[in-house]
Amino acid sequence: xxxxxxxxxxxxxxxxxxxxxxxxxxxxxxxxxxxxxxxxxxxxxxxxxxxxxxxxxxxxxxxxxxxxxxxxxxxxxxxxxxxxxxxxxxxxxxxxxxxxxxxxxxxxxxxxxxxxxxxxxxxxxxxxxxxxxxxxxxxxxxxxxxxxxxxxxxxxxxxxxxxxxxxxxxxxxxxxxxxxxxxxxxxxxxxxxxxxxxxxxxxxxxxxxxxxxxxxxxxxxxxxxxxxxxxxxxxxxxxxxxxxxxxxxxxxxxxxxxxxxxxxxxxxxxxxxxxxxxxxxxxxxxxxxxxxxxxxxxx
Ligand code: NAD
Numbered sequence: 001x002x003x004x005x006x007x008x009x010x011x012x013x014x015x016x017x018x019x020x021x022x023x024x025x026x027x028x029x030x031x032x033x034x035x036x037x038x039x040x041x042x043x044x045x046x047x048x049x050x051x052x053x054x055x056x057x058x059x060x061x062x063x064x065x066x067x068x069x070x071x072x073x074x075x076x077x078x079x080x081x082x083x084x085x086x087x088x089x090x091x092x093x094x095x096x097x098x099x100x101x102x103x104x105x106x107x108x109x110x111x112x113x114x115x116x117x118x119x120x121x122x123x124x125x126x127x128x129x130x131x132x133x134x135x136x137x138x139x140x141x142x143x144x145x146x147x148x149x150x151x152x153x154x155x156x157x158x159x160x161x162x163x164x165x166x167x168x169x170x171x172x173x174x175x176x177x178x179x180x181x182x183x184x185x186x187x188x189x190x191x192x193x194x195x196x197x198x199x200x201x202x203x204x205x206x207x208x209x210x211x212x213x214x215x216x217x218x219x220x221x222x223x224x225x226x227x228x229x230x231x232x233x234x235x236x237x238x239x240x241x242x243x244x245x246x247x248x249x250x251x252x253x254x255x256x257x258x259x260x261x262x263x264x265x266x267x268x269x270x271x272x273x274x275x276x277x278x279x280x281x282x283x284x285x286x287x288x289x290x291x292x293x294x295x296x297x298x299x
Contacts, residue, residue: 005086006029008088009077009091012090012092014144015118018118020067028070030084031071042073046071056147081110084113086113098117098130099127118142119139121187139182141153151178153189154172158185196245203234204261213284218297221296231282236276269282
C-alpha cells in the first residue's frame with residue numbers, strides 16, 4: 001500500500017472524523033463538500049475534534065496542529081481528487097445522491113484512484129456500475145467516534161479486485177483502525193448482523209410481556225459475561241433509532257409483534273422524552289444506571 005493522498009467526500013459527522021484521523025496518522029487529506037458553507041462547518045467540526053483528541057488520546061498541541069495543516073478543503077470535485085490515491089465517500093445515505101456522486105467522480109478522478117463507501121446500510125454493488133471502475137470500489141465502514149471506536153469493516157462486492165481489498169485493509173491499519181475484512185457483501189456488515197437480531201429479540205421479550213428490562217439484561221450479562229445487556233446498548237444507540245428500525249419492519253412485514261413494539265417505544269419512551277443516554281433516561285436512568293451497581297447481577 002503506497003497511498004499518500006486521501007480525499008474524503010462529505011464532511012459531516014463521519015467524514016470530518018475520517019479526514020482528521022487520516023491526517024493525524026500522517027496522510028495528506030483533501031476534504032470535498034458541496035459548498036463553502038459546508039466546508040466552514042467541517043472546519044468547526046474538526047476544531048471540536050481536536051479537543052476530543054487532546055482529552056481522549058492526550059495528543060499534543062503540535063500533533064493536533066500538524067494534523068490540521070495536512071488537510072486541504074475544496075468544493076470543486078476535480079481539484080479535490082486530482083492527486084487522490086483513495087477517495088472515501090461519506091455523503092448522505094440516499095441512493096440518488098450517492099449514484100450521482102459516483103457518476104461524476106468516476107469521470108473526474110485519475111484512473112488509479114480507488115473509491116470506498118462508508119455507507120452503513122447500502123451495499124457497494126448498488127453503486128459499482130456508477131463508479132465506472134467496479135474493480136477499484138468497495139466499502140470501508142467506520143464507527144462513530146473513530147479515534148476510540150476504531151473498527152473498520154472492509155467489504156468487497158462481487159467485482160472488487162483482491163489486490164484493492166488487501167490495499168484498503170493495509171490503509172485502514174495505517175490510520176490506526178482494527179481492520180475487519182468481509183469477503184462477501186453482507187447487509188449490516190458484521191456488527192449489525194449480530195447486534196440487530198439481539199436487540200430485536202430483547203425488545204420483543206419486553207413488549208410481549210415475557211420479562212422486564214432488568215431481568216433480560218441480567219440474563220445476558222451473567223450468561224455471556226458481557227458488561228452490558230441489550231437494553232443498556234439500546235440506550236446508547238438511542239431509542240429513536242431503534243423505533244425507526246422497528247417501525248420500518250412493522251410496515252414492511254405487517255408483523256403485529258413489531259407493530260406492538262413500535263407502539264410501546266413511542267408511547268412509553270419517545271413521547272416521554274426518554275430517548276436513551278443522550279437525554280439522561282431511556283430504559284435506565286443516567287448517570288449511575290442500575291446495571292452498573294455491584295449487586296445488579298445478584299438476586
Ligand atoms: P452527515 O449528514 O453528517 O454528513 C453528510 C455530508 O455530506 C454533509 O457535510 C453534506 O454537506 C455532504 N454532502 C451532501 N451531498 C453531497 C454531495 N453530493 N457531495 C459531497 N458531499 C455532500 O452524514 P454522516 O452521518 O456523516 O453519514 C455519512 C455517511 O456515513 C452515510 O453513508 C452513513 O451511512 C455513513 N455512516 C454514518 C455513521 C454515523 O454514526 N453518523 C456511522 C457509520 C457510517
